[in-house]
Amino acid sequence: MMDRLKTRWIIFGGLFIVVTVSYLLRIKFESTASPEVQKSFTYLEELPEGSVIMVSFDHEASSLPEIRPLALAMLRHAFKNDLKIVGVSLFAEGTAIGYRLLTETAGESGKTYGADYVFLGFKPQQISAILGMGESIMHVFPEDYLGTPTDEIPMMRGIKNYEEIEMIVSIADGALTVHWIEYVGGQYDQPIMAALTAAMITTYDPYLASGQLYSVVGGLKGAAEYENLLGRQGGGNRGMTAQTTAHLYVITLIIIGNIMYFRARKAGRE
Numbered sequence: 001m002m003d004r005l006k007t008r009w010i011i012f013g014g015l016f017i018v019v020t021v022s023y024l025l026r027i028k029f030e031s032t033a034s035p036e037v038q039k040s041f042t043y044l045e046e047l048p049e050g051s052v053i054m055v056s057f058d059h060e061a062s063s064l065p066e067i068r069p070l071a072l073a074m075l076r077h078a079f080k081n082d083l084k085i086v087g088v089s090l091f092a093e094g095t096a097i098g099y100r101l102l103t104e105t106a107g108e109s110g111k112t113y114g115a116d117y118v119f120l121g122f123k124p125q126q127i128s129a130i131l132g133m134g135e136s137i138m139h140v141f142p143e144d145y146l147g148t149p150t151d152e153i154p155m156m157r158g159i160k161n162y163e164e165i166e167m168i169v170s171i172a173d174g175a176l177t178v179h180w181i182e183y184v185g186g187q188y189d190q191p192i193m194a195a196l197t198a199a200m201i202t203t204y205d206p207y208l209a210s211g212q213l214y215s216v217v218g219g220l221k222g223a224a225e226y227e228n229l230l231g232r233q234g235g236g237n238r239g240m241t242a243q244t245t246a247h248l249y250v251i252t253l254i255i256i257g258n259i260m261y262f263r264a265r266k267a268g269r270e
Helices: 002-024 035-046 061-080 093-109 126-132 154-158 177-188 202-210 219-230 235-269
Strands: 052-058 084-089 117-122 167-172 192-196 215-218
Touching: 002 235, 035 061, 035 215, 035 219, 052 061, 052 093, 061 084, 061 093, 061 167, 061 192, 061 215, 061 219, 084 093, 084 154, 093 117, 117 154, 126 177, 167 177, 177 192, 177 202, 202 215, 215 219
Parallel strands: 052 084, 052 167, 084 117, 167 192, 192 215
Antiparallel strands: none
């Protein structure tokens, strides 16, 4: 029993060391961008300067290891191309995270709050909120996340509703993107893009096939591909390197285990 426990500690200790070292190394994860990631990147790349996109942080804190690299890559791209961002959240837990991510990437690009980006925050009753913004964003959000009256924010004076929004990007770990697709996309003919955790990608395949969802960037792999297109490494590349190394470590252990098993069985027959 003690030998088994010791072996288990050695295996998991080795896995911890391998993952930690590989994550700290600055190794580029080489991969060809999938059609969906390329489509997302191209859309933001070709938008004229000054175009407005709405980014909705529709996720929990528990999914941050996957969500953060996705969000940072797309926000950095938007600010790099001088796009203006209106941030919101359909999930209360994603509100503070969304504000922090927006502030972080805006600071990197030298962008100014109120002129280049704004964060309106969270509103309960999600469907009512997103439908209401189709009539008037200021009516749904009379104040921003910081308590400033929305009509006093310079950037928001020219933004009444979805007609001034080029694209909605839903960063999600669950089904909240469906609200944007079915209500905003359907009623207001608004294009929707999604950045999703890997576990949720297949859930949205029917919406992609029907054209209701414009494109998807999914999981650490999608984040790494987007970072490569952007020419800037981040958490996606580091995460994929660590994940790939962990897979190779497990495969190596399986091979070693099988070799030991067959040798022991052969010795037993002899």
